[in-house]
Amino acid sequence: MVTNNKVLLTNLILVMFLGSLLLTGCNSFPTNASSSSDTLSDTQIEPVSTNTSSKEMTDNLPRLEGMAKVELTVNGSPVILEINGVDAPITAGNFVDLVQKGVYDGLVFHRVIKSPQPFVAQGGDPQGKDPNFPVxxxxxxxxxxxxxxKRLIPLEIKLEGDSEPTYSKGLGQQAGVSSxxxxxxxxxxxxxxxxxxPPDSASSQFYIALADLEFLDGDYAVFGKVVQGMDVVNGIxxxxxxxxxxxxxxxxxxx
Structure with missing residues (x-):
């Protein structure tokens, strides 16, 4: 019974986190499980039309045709990210392009959730370039x-066995698929x-998972992983x- 209650509590916390992620736009992850009031209005969101083909959506966006590695320096230490353009060419291309443009230099990790259990470290809001802009x-x-x-990129999810990613459509819990x-x-x-x-509302903000978060699979676009420096990430x-x-x-x- 104690074990079952613990599982139920964990699932409840995860559902609350997911709900907040959906409701607060790019300000996706609250500092606690309560809901946030700083949601994006419709005028701030410019989703790609659902009538637009995948080719039309992605034609003018950077693509990563293969793999890459990016080094972040945080608190004086390196974090090496492997960027996967094989399975997520548009999402990966967007990130690498923004790195090359210097967009991420000096930006803040504005949402870091470590309790009641490890969740994410999120950053990438260009407004954080201004040191006087409140976190x-x-x-x-x-x-x-x-x-x-504002550059927006479509949601890009590739299923195992598919030759190409699926665009603009969640394939996980939002579509009723648990795994x-x-x-x-x-x-x-x-x-x-x-x-x-809206599925096509990502721009520059990213997050690093601090634990296995399989309940997000299929609804949020993974495009790489930490291959060195996870201890640095845990210290953010x-x-x-x-x-x-x-x-x-x-x-x-x-x-």
């Missing part, structure tokens, strides 16, 4: 290009994109900054 207000920003337009057979899973150290409720606290981000392998694979 408590971060979580609604995304990458804005030279034309003044989707995804190619890239939310295992501890997984690198994935934060987004708001809310307000810590990415001192630098650079591509150390695979730049030739960015198209």
């Amino acid at each position: 408590s207000r971060l979580g609604t920003g995304g990458y804005v290009d030279e034309s003044g337009s 989707p057979n995804v190619a890239l899973k939310h295992e501890r150290g997984a690198l994935a994109m934060a987004r708001s409720a 606290n809310q307000g810590d900054r990415i001192e630098s981000a650079k591509v150390i392998e695979g730049t030739e694979n960015l198209q």
Whole structure:
């Protein structure tokens, strides 16, 4: 009975986290299990039309045709990320392109959840470039290009055995599938994109899983993993900054 109650409590906590992730947009992960009030309004979200084909959605976005590695420096120590353009070419290409543009240099980890159980470390809001911008207000920003337009990328999920990813559609719990057979899973150290409720609303914000989070599989796009420095990731606290981000392998694979 004690074991069953413990399982039920864990499942309840995870459901509360997931609900907050959906409700708070790119400010996806609250500092606790309570709901957040800083949701994105419809005017802040510009989802790709569901009538747009995958090819039309992705034609003008960077692609990573292969693998790459990115080094983040956090608290003076390196974190090496393996970026998977084989199974998530658009999501991976977007991240590598933003790293090369220097977008992540100096940005804040504005949501770090370690209790009541390890969850995520989330960062990548460009508003955090301003040292005077309050960390408590971060979580609604995304990458804005030279034309003044916010770059949005489609939800990209590849199932094992599929030759191409599925775009703009959740394939996990949001679609009623409890254990989707995804190619890239939310295992501890997984690198994935934060987004708001519309599937095509990710931009620059990302998170690193601090534990296995299989209940997110199929609904949020994993595009890489930590291959070195997970101890550094575990030591990240809310307000810590990415001192630098650079591509150390695979730049030739960015198209």
